[in-house]
Amino acid sequence: MTPWLIAAGAAPLPILFGGRLAAVLAGARWTREHPRAALALWQAAALAGGLGVVGAGLVAAVAPLAAAFPHSLHTLARHLLTGRGLAGMSAAHIAVFVCSVALVPWLVANTVTARLKAAAEQRRQRLLLDVLADHSEEHDAYVLPVTRPVAYCVPGTAARVVLSRGTLDLLDHGQLQAVLAHERAHLRGRHDLLLLPFIALARAxxxxxxxxxxxxxxxxxxxxxxxxxxxxxxxxxxxxxxxVRLSAVREPVPGVMELAGRAAAERVERLLSGVRPRSRWVSPAVYLVGCALLSGPVAILVAPLLCP
Structure with missing residues (x-):
């Protein structure tokens, strides 16, 4: 029974400390030196929080039916299949069960909605580009005939990098190549999909x-x-x-990933000061913390199976 007790105690930890972790992580300076590890920790924290809420809720809801979570869940399934319904559960337990189960489709619905909205905006952007922009073979990008400098990418199945005539006039060759590499990095990494769960979480x-x-x-x-x-x-x-040059004349473009659109001053300072991680152990330590966050919610399902 010890593994079960450990699992039950560890599962709510992401819920209890998730808010504090988010505050610390949002303000941490090391994230600028290790953005990939920081992103992984945000992903682990979000997943652990969701699993922790659902898992802890289910455990609490079906606790009266058996001593261990899988057995109590099996008992509930048998009750439902044999027409006994939610027998053995009080009104409070039933309420917790309904809320826990409903959380999953709620999160899925918000994720699907966010994805559909993003896809619709990307289609709109592509249609506008087909009408307004010319494709530059030299730069493998779409060029808008406007003097205002812009540089962004439209992700999706027909991904596109977009520049303006003003951008081509403003930047020299080396700067333009750096801009194109930045936007193509967004597209190759499908950064729009990495952002999607967090958009859905904020909507939910x-x-x-x-x-x-x-x-x-x-x-x-x-x-x-x-x-x-x-x-x-x-x-x-x-x-x-x-x-710096693009930020000076920037106007936001909805539904796209724009070069000068996020924390431009911080990014410029980071580039000019040099990106030199202070310790090679930070990233491994962060990945371990992410695994630890996930271990509690996962253990709530696995540990009872290890009980004698």
Missing amino acids: FPWLPAARRAREAVPVLLELLADDQARRAHGSLELAHAI
Whole structure:
């Protein structure tokens, strides 16, 4: 029975500490040096929080039916199949069960809605580009005939990098190549899909501070990841100058990932100061923390099976 007790105690930890972890993670300086590890920790925290809420709720709801979670869940299934319904569960247990079960389709529905909205906006952008922009073979990008400098990408199945005539006039060759590398890094990494769960989480729980912090922090991390790929290919100075020039005349473009659109000043400072991790042990430690966060909710399902 010891593994079961450990699992039951560990499962709510992501729920109890999720808000505090989000606050600390959102303000941590090390994330700029290790954006990939920071993104993985945000993903682990979000998944652990969701699994923890559902798992802990199910365990509490079916607890009167048996001593261990799988057995109590099997008992509930037998009751439902034999027409006994929710016999053995009080009104409070039934309420917890309904809320826990309903949470899964609620999260799925918000994820699907967010994906459909993003896909619709991407289709709209592509239709506009087909009408308004010319494809540049030289840059393998779509060029808008406007003087305002813009640079962004439209992700999806027919992904496109978009520039304007103003961007081509403003940036020199090296800066332009850095911009193109940055946008293509977004497309190759499907950063729009990495962001999607956090958009859905913020839609599902707009009152939850942790969800809001994740929604704000993750896009910046994705920009840092794209910056890193671009600077390795074309140099930090070229990319920093491009961000500064484009940020000075930026207007937001909805539904796309724009080069100068997120934490431009912080990113320029990072590029100019050099991206040198202070310790090679930070990333492994962060991945271990992510695994620890997930271990509680996962253990709630596995540990009872190990009980004698």
